[in-house]
Amino acid sequence: MKTINNYSEFLKYLNEVKNNEHKPTLLLHSCCGPCSSHVMCLLDEYFDITIFYYNPNIFPHEEFIKRLNEQKKIIERMNLNIKVESIDDDYSVYLENVKGLENLGERSIRCYKCYEFRLKKTYEYAKEHNFDFFSTTLSISPYKNSDWINEIGVNNQDEKCQFLYSNFKKGEGYKHSIELSKKYDIYRQEYCGCEFSLNEKNAHDE
Numbered sequence: 660m661k662t663i664n665n666y667s668e669f670l671k672y673l674n675e676v677k678n679n680e681h682k683p684t685l686l687l688h689s690c691c692g693p694c695s696s697h698v699m700c701l702l703d704e705y706f707d708i709t710i711f712y713y714n715p716n717i718f719p720h721e722e723f724i725k726r727l728n729e730q731k732k733i734i735e736r737m738n739l740n741i742k743v744e745s746i747d748d749d750y751s752v753y754l755e756n757v758k759g760l761e762n763l764g765e766r767s768i769r770c771y772k773c774y775e776f777r778l779k780k781t782y783e784y785a786k787e788h789n790f791d792f793f794s795t796t797l798s799i800s801p802y803k804n805s806d807w808i809n810e811i812g813v814n815n816q817d818e819k820c821q822f823l824y825s826n827f828k829k830g831e832g833y834k835h836s837i838e839l840s841k842k843y844d845i846y847r848q849e850y851c852g853c854e855f856s857l858n859e860k861n862a863h864d865e
Contacts, residue, residue: 662813663824672824673705682707683791685823686744688781690714692729693847694796696839697832699739706792706823708741710734713780715748716773717852723747729846736843744784752776753853765856766804773853774803775811782815782822794823799832802851 663669676683685706689695695710702708712730717723727745734741754761756776760769778795785793794812798805805826812822827833840847850860 660816660818660821666824666826666829669824669826673702676705684709684789686711686781686785686788686790686793688713688777688793688795688797689730690795690797690852691726691848692731692733692845693836693840694799695730696733696737696843696845697799697836698796698827699734699737699741700835700839701827701830701832703739703741709790710741710743711781711784711793712743712745713748713777713784714852715750716753716777718750718854718857720750722848722852725846726848726852733839733843733845736845737839746780746784757853761855765851765859766802769855770804770851771807771811774808778808778811779815782812782820786817786820790820792821792823794825796825796827798825799827799836801828801833 661672663672683706685702685708687698687708688711699708710730712727714723717726731743734743753773757769757772760772763769774797781793781795795808797803798808808825812825816822850856
């Protein structure tokens with residue numbers, strides 16, 4: 660099982676994947692359409708991608724549905740042959756996973772726990788449905804800790820279902836995602852997703 664430690668190694672690995680006779684399958688966890696846009700552009704040539712929209716952290720539920728619809732919209736507008744699988748777990752699942760950490764701020768261990776339970780669910784779904792790889796679009800955000808994301812992914816992989824290295828903010832990925840969102844008229848949210856990030860945004864705006 661190949662371990663990738665940086666973005667340069669990741670790009671070299673993509674060339675190895677390109678030489679495969681068949682595209683490997685990838686279950687790509689996505690938090691929203693804008694974050695997935697650049698990642699889908701980058702990886703569609705190399706993998707048979709399925710988007711996995713698993714985000715019970717998003718609050719309120721209307722926001723969860725709005726982001727899911729935008730995810731489907733950008734795939735359609737980009738004319739990509741990518742399916743979307745979604746699990747609509749109750750918000751209480753998120754609260755249980757960050758219990759005792761509610762008062763910590765953005766980029767704290769609370770966020771680590773949020774990455775962790777969503778990536779673990781992605782791995783479990785990927786393994787159950789015989790995907791070759793799983794990964795996440797989360798690392799495209801400059802506010803997300805890519806080292807944490809890759810640590811969690813590697814800790815949840817196995818020989819049959821490997822984690823694909825994730826640091827998609829590299830190569831101006833975040834900038835490209837903004838450009839694509841504007842091009843395809845996709846809603847870009849102003850907070851991460853949970854009620855705590857929303858409260859922090861509102862407090863900052865006051």
